[in-house]
Structures are given as C-alpha cells and as structure tokens.
Amino acid sequence: NPIVAIVGRPNVGKSTIFNRIVGDRISIVEDTPGVTRDRIYAHSEWIGHEFSVIDTGGIDISDEPFVNQIQDQAEIAIDEADVIVFLVSVKEGITDADEKVARILYKAKKPVILAVNKVDNAELRQEIYDFYSLGFGDPYPISGSHGLGLGDLLDAIVKEFPQNETDEEDQSIRFSLIGRPNVGKSSLVNAILGEDRVIVSDIAGTTRDAIDTKFTTEDGTDFTMVDTAGMRKKGKVYENTERYSVMRAMKAIDNSNVVLVVLNAEEGIREQDKRIAGYAHEAGRGIIIVVNKWDTLKKDNHTLNEFEAGIREQFAYLSYAPIIFVSAVTKQRLSQLPELIARVDQNHRRRVQSSTLNDVLMDAIAINPTPSDNGKRLRVYYGTQVSTEPPTFVIFVNDPDMMHFSYERFLENRIREAFDFSGTPIHLIKRHR
Numbered sequence: 001n002p003i004v005a006i007v008g009r010p011n012v013g014k015s016t017i018f019n020r021i022v023g024d025r026i027s028i029v030e031d032t033p034g035v036t037r038d039r040i041y042a043h044s045e046w047i048g049h050e051f052s053v054i055d056t057g058g059i060d061i062s063d064e065p066f067v068n069q070i071q072d073q074a075e076i077a078i079d080e081a082d083v084i085v086f087l088v089s090v091k092e093g094i095t096d097a098d099e100k101v102a103r104i105l106y107k108a109k110k111p112v113i114l115a116v117n118k119v120d121n122a123e124l125r126q127e128i129y130d131f132y133s134l135g136f137g138d139p140y141p142i143s144g145s146h147g148l149g150l151g152d153l154l155d156a157i158v159k160e161f162p163q164n165e166t167d168e169e170d171q172s173i174r175f176s177l178i179g180r181p182n183v184g185k186s187s188l189v190n191a192i193l194g195e196d197r198v199i200v201s202d203i204a205g206t207t208r209d210a211i212d213t214k215f216t217t218e219d220g221t222d223f224t225m226v227d228t229a230g231m232r233k234k235g236k237v238y239e240n241t242e243r244y245s246v247m248r249a250m251k252a253i254d255n256s257n258v259v260l261v262v263l264n265a266e267e268g269i270r271e272q273d274k275r276i277a278g279y280a281h282e283a284g285r286g287i288i289i290v291v292n293k294w295d296t297l298k299k300d301n302h303t304l305n306e307f308e309a310g311i312r313e314q315f316a317y318l319s320y321a322p323i324i325f326v327s328a329v330t331k332q333r334l335s336q337l338p339e340l341i342a343r344v345d346q347n348h349r350r351r352v353q354s355s356t357l358n359d360v361l362m363d364a365i366a367i368n369p370t371p372s373d374n375g376k377r378l379r380v381y382y383g384t385q386v387s388t389e390p391p392t393f394v395i396f397v398n399d400p401d402m403m404h405f406s407y408e409r410f411l412e413n414r415i416r417e418a419f420d421f422s423g424t425p426i427h428l429i430k431r432h433r
C-alpha cells in the first residue's frame, strides 16, 4: 500500500486530520493482549485506493529539543512516505517553524501536498493565498474540526500515488524481520543473505520496492526480503524510539506474507515485543518467532524449554507460531530458516476442500457435542473456506451466539490437527443459516 505521511509543526492539527482521514476505519480486530492502539499509523481507503497514513507528530522523540523533533519528523516522512501532506494553519499564518519544515521538504524527491488547516468558514478561504509563497503549489483549504475540504485533499493525494508496478510474475515469498531496536534484525539480514545465496537484485529506482532484496535458495525457492535497506542505513536519532520501530514494523508487516518476530534471548521478552508481535497477529500474516542471540545464554537441558514456555505464556495468542532459536553470530540454525518461512507461507495460502473440512467438523461434533442452552442445542450445518492469507472459514449454524469461545477454539484445534496450518492464524466466521 502507498504510504501518506502528515507533517507539520506542533498544533497545526495533524492528529485531527489523521483521525478524519482514517475515520473509524481503523480495524479493531478482537482484543490482542498487550496491544495498545497506537494511533499514529492506520489504514484507510478513498474511492477504491487503499493506503496507510502516518501521523509523524505522534513520533515523539522525547529527549530531543523542539527544533530537532520537527526536523526528525519531516525526515521520517521523507524516508517512509510515498506522498507527504504538509500541514499548516490559516490561524497563525506562515511561522518560522513552518518555514523550517518547508526547507526540509524541498529536499524530498516525493510529492508534497500543502494543506491549510483551520479554514472553518468561507471568509478564511481568502487567506490561503499567502501560502503559495511556501513553494508547494496550490494550497488545499481544509477544516479538521468541521470536516471540510477533505474530499478534495484526498483526491489530490490519491492522484500522486505511484502507479501500480506490481510484477505479476513475482511469485516470491515476501518476508520481513520485525522487532525492537538491537534484537539483531540487521545482523540476521546480513547473516541470511551471506549464506551463499544468489542475490538476484537489489532493486533500486522503483519508488515502491526500492528497499527489497530478492534471493533464491539452492532448491530454487524465490524469496523477497522486505525492508532491508532501512535496516542497513542506521544511525538516525529516531531509530531507537519505540514509536518509530512500531511504525517500521507495521509497514514491513503490510508488505509481507510471512513475518519473523525477532526476540533477544539475552534480554528476554519485553512489553514492546508483545506490541510488535500483536500487530503481526492482527494483520493476519504468517508468523515465526525467532529468538536471536541464543549464543549468549549459558544453557542446560532446560533452558530451551523454559524459554519456549515463557514465550507461549506471554504470547498466548500466537500459539500457532513456530519458534526457532538462532544466533546471527554463530549462524546456529539459520540454514533452517528459509525452509521454515516457505512452509509457513504455504500454510498461510492453504485451501482445503469443503468435503474434507466437513468430515473434520462432523467428527469433531461427534467427539464433543455442541453446547446447548435451555433445551436449545447449537447446530453446526456446514463449513466452507472462503479465503486464504489467512485461511478464513465460514461456519453455518442455527444460532451464532451459541458458539462460545471455548467451542470455537475446540473446532479450530480440530481443524489444525487435520491440516497443517502451523505459522498462520485462521479465522472462523459464524453465520446464521
């Protein structure tokens, strides 16, 4: 998806506009423990175009002085976005801080759209002409608080989206590594690519996938590692802020079939790990939990099992994700990764026949009868797979409310026993018939 970033000095109304653009389309999928809703990155859609929006104002680089923050936020927008919305306010006119943002944005080789906020009435419209002097062409008058002018602004944004150059031929498995700073993502990327693999191309020049790396394993499987350049050029101040790493993770998740959630064995599991993993789970991608720096632990016969038990407890909602213990330094088990990624990808795309699925469901019901309530029994008539990535099943029943969580979990487990769905979430949708 194209990415739209909203930039501007504090108090121009970035988060109001962000919320207007995103509306209540922010997908709130069930409760994932540990995930607080970070409203700085969200999906939206306008006349058939899907895109993601970043509110750079929410990326708070807390220890930095005000001026640097503005600069960092603008640079994040330049690095991450396909289209930049430069927000100013008609109330205050052009301020020094606006000019500072403008100077940074001149360097952007990306489209910049100038939006003038707080144009709450027709009179104020007369005042937007001053903003031509910023040098970004026609200013778009909008009002975040009244919801005015957003349609025209969105039309202008959508027009600037890169043409879809998606390569129909590309059958490669797209995967990414996500995790907190310093868990070893870059080291793993280098170690994986270093393992005598043919790097087909380091595509440069195309706007969208400029940072993907393709490689082919000995058995002929094609992979695309998403987002690696961003990890290679490190050292910006904002790299180590939590919100920035969350935003990067969400972007990488969006572009992947399979996501490797990287943990650091040395430091154990942190809150931020749970949040990042929660996003991958909600997005419905294939997931592998990669415990890196396994070389740093003094191990006995129990170390691995104990670590695994800790993960299962802390990431209960990821019970389907395989765990692999690796070291980017000693390369322990790294050679197993491509095969594991390929298997998870296959499961994520798996389609099962309705007849087999229904045999499984009927067997399950025979073993563990459906619940009943006040003399009424839940009836499961029929199930069918409606989509893949992730595999999604519709189950037709007499009364969807009677399918309690525990029974649904039981059916899911039976489905997982019958087919290999390891590494992928599966969704069950209950429908009345």
Ligand code: GDP
Pocket (backbone or CB within 6 Å): 179, 180, 181, 182, 183, 184, 185, 186, 187, 188, 231, 292, 293, 294, 295, 296, 326, 327, 328, 329, 330
């Ligand atoms: P990133 O921020 O997640 O990309 O993390 P880096 O790849 O930059 O690694 C952070 C630090 O951990 C660096 O000093 C690495 O040398 C070190 N490191 C990475 N992987 C391993 C590992 O498997 N074992 C050990 N001992 N150190 C590692």
